[in-house]
Amino acid sequence: xxxxxxxxxxxxxxxxxxxxxxxxxxxxxxxxxxxxxxxxxxxxxxxxxxxxxxxxxxxxxxxxxxxxxxxxxxxxxxxxxxxxxxxxxxxxxxxxxxxxxxxxxxxxxxxxxxxxxxxxxxxxxxxxxxxxxxxxxxxxxxxxxxxxxxxxxxxxxxxxxxxxxxxxxxxxxxxxxxxxxxxxxxxxxxxxxxxxxxxxxxxxxxxxxxxxxxxxxxxxxxxxxxxxxxxxxxxxxxxxxxxxxxxxxxxxxxxxxxxxx
Numbered sequence: 511x512x513x514x515x516x517x518x519x520x521x522x523x524x525x526x527x528x529x530x531x532x533x534x535x536x537x538x539x540x541x542x543x544x545x546x547x548x549x550x551x552x553x554x555x556x557x558x559x560x561x562x563x564x565x566x567x568x569x570x571x572x573x574x575x576x577x578x579x580x581x582x583x584x585x586x587x588x589x590x591x592x593x594x595x596x597x598x599x600x601x602x603x604x605x606x607x608x609x610x611x612x613x614x615x616x617x618x619x620x621x622x623x624x625x626x627x628x629x630x631x632x633x634x635x636x637x638x639x640x641x642x643x644x645x646x647x648x649x650x651x652x653x654x655x656x657x658x659x660x661x662x663x664x665x666x667x668x669x670x671x672x673x674x675x676x677x678x679x680x681x682x683x684x685x686x687x688x689x690x691x692x693x694x695x696x697x698x699x700x701x702x703x704x705x706x707x708x709x710x711x712x713x714x715x716x717x718x719x720x721x722x723x724x725x726x727x728x729x730x731x732x733x734x735x736x737x738x739x740x741x742x743x744x745x746x747x748x749x750x751x752x753x754x755x756x757x758x759x760x761x762x763x764x765x766x767x768x769x770x771x
Contacts, residue, residue, distance in 0.1 A: 514751040516541030518646065520597035521588060523575050523632065526553025528702035529652065530601040531560075532739035533746040538566030540747060542597065545588055547571045575602045575628035576620075585635040595639035597750040600629040601652045606666045613666055625670035626677070633681060633692075640690045647690035650749050651678045652742075655698045655765050671696075675761045682759030691758040693749045698765025699727065701736040732767030 520537045524530040526548030534544045538561040546561075546568050548554035554570035561568040571587065573580045588595060606621030607613040629651055640647035656664070657671030674694060681692040728734045745764045748754050763769045 512540065514540040514747065514753065515597070518542045518596035518643075519545070519588070519592045519594055520599065520750065521545040521547060521584075521595060521636070522599040522601055523547045523573075523628065524549075524602035525557050526550050527557075529697065529700060529739045529742040530599075531557045532743040533599060533601065534568065535561055535564070535566075536740070536743040536747050537597065537599075537750065538568055539564065540751070542567075542750075543592070544568040545571055545584070547573050547575070547584060547602075549574055575632065576623035578627075578631045581628070581631055581635055585639065589639060593639075594642045595636055596643045596646050597648050597650070598632065598636040598640060599650045599652075599746060599750070600632045601650075602628050603652055603654075603671070606664050606670060608664050610665050618666060621666050621670055625667075626673050629674055629677065637685070637688070637690070640685075641688050643690075645689035646752070647685075647688070648750050648754075649678075649681060649685075649690065649692040650746055651692070651694045653678075653694045653696045653761065655696050655763060655769050657694075658696055658761065658763065658769050678761070679759045686758065691749075691754070693754070693758060694761040695742060695745050695749070696761050696763045696765065696769075697737065697742055698731065698763065698768040699736045700742060701738055730768060731765070732770065735766065737764060737766060 520542040522530050522534045525534040525546040534546050538544045546554045546557045551572045558568040558570045571584045573584050603625045607617035651674050653671040653674040656668045657675045661668040678692050678694040
């Protein structure tokens, strides 16, 4: 690897699996010390173990990103340990409740809290540390193609992820004076354990979705396949590093051409 993030500190939420884990591992491969944040302690520690076995540096933090006090604790510990933050990848998110008419108030709040509240307060709490990065500060958000086009399965998900897209644009403008960049990755269908949830919520619906996945990809995705988490990690590395030093306020689809139709 080329050391694109050498001597930098990166924090990744939901880094215990899937795209978050792949991104944490890629950041570490490029020289970053990675703060691996996840709700699942075992998953976070597995990611840290994989990074360390590959010769990288990482620490695990357990946090419910929808809980502001828990988030505050994570950033306080990052300040105490490192005193600086170069990359903040607000990756955590959930599909949210399906449908439109039958979504409960509790489910609505949960989806908004995990997808949007965590990104808002994660950003606010991270800014003081990112300001110390001497123009190397980068904030990355994970939205979705559903934040760019509508989701028939979950309009709530489209609402939340569309909000992330425009929040990132606003953050980019607000933080430009501090030389902190803010950008969004909008994944299409990515081959993670969460993918079947975008096609159904019951076990029966998800099992059916797995059976029909290849047919869906062929019909809906020009590249006719699901993406791999490492392909999101590659986009995240670009936005985290100096390769994108003049890039801020963008929403980058990584979707096999899905939104090009």
